[in-house]
Amino acid sequence: AADKIRLIPQDFFAELCEQIIQHLNHKIPGINTAELCQRIQTSGVDINIGDLAKIANSLSFLFSTAARNNLSTEELVTTLGSGVSPLPKHAVQVIRHVWNEQGKAIAVSEDAGDMATVGQFVDMKWKLGVAMSSDTCRSLKYPYVTVTLTVADTAGQITDKSFEMTIPQFKNFFRQFKEMASVLETV
């Protein structure tokens, strides 16, 4: 991953580290890898989302381990330098800066919300549409609901999942959620 880190421009790398620290501090629900990757690619850098995700995971692990062991900035930088493949200088600079500013604030959290064994729901967007026509039926008038769920996976990476429902499916979906809410109330 070190050689891929070399490709990321300094300001984007700083933004990535910022997001990771904020996520570890529970200030944001997750790391927007997809969106960041898009912007990095637009700036002309050839990096794919898989590589960026691996880098984000490694950095997240680095920061959380350093927090748990209460490492000072100098100790963290020394540890980085002693790795098998040294990080590029600009990356070490960013990490040093970010850790100095915010590293100590990473609380070893007592929050119950920390136990992320499955994806965490972040947001839901929806659309109600009517399909008017298609190559198989000139006059359809078929209503459907499209939903996009934004989920932060166990590593904190944010992904979107979109799917469609027919109206009867939607009604059942809604009914199930109401039932879940009432069980959560009474439990």
Add this chain to the structure above:
Amino acid sequence: MAALGDGDFAALQILLKAPSKDAVRQLCQECFSSPPAALRPLAQRAGPGLAVSAEEAEQLVFALHNLTRHVVYRGLTRAEDILCLFPENFHQNLKNLLTKIILENISAWRNEAQASQISLPRLVDMDWRVDIKTSSDSIARMAVPTCLLQLKIQEDAALCGNNPVVSALTVELSKETLDTMLEGLGRIRDQLSAVANK
């Protein structure tokens, strides 16, 4: 969806060689359901039963596919509308038989067309469970209710053919996030009622 040409109707008359009305019925259904790419193999299977050459079987199968798909595309539901698709000199009894078969199947075929049209992945199943987190390695005692939801989502059927890919999305919801979700769903429901009343 192009209208049928004379060649198509000429090919349809090959059905006069069919062994029975049920054989015609069966072939109509298979020709409608088959995607264009699978028509040639279908013709190879159907040819022997009709005692025609491979070429004639192919012409018939394509014509029947075009006819049935055309009726569904145009949304024709009345016998008169289907009958007038045929040219003047078309065999009377065969015309009536085909019209009858089409009318019997039209609603199932329309549903089939709707189900296989392009779409985003579809929700096929949902399961949920409410848990209470009672303790963890960092907190000895707590009573946090939490909801686990698993959605099974099937990728676009048209892209996967006969082996649809189903992926499972497992998500944890807290009371707050569940309320956010409910609020969103409630708005959809309100919109649906508003649209239904128009």
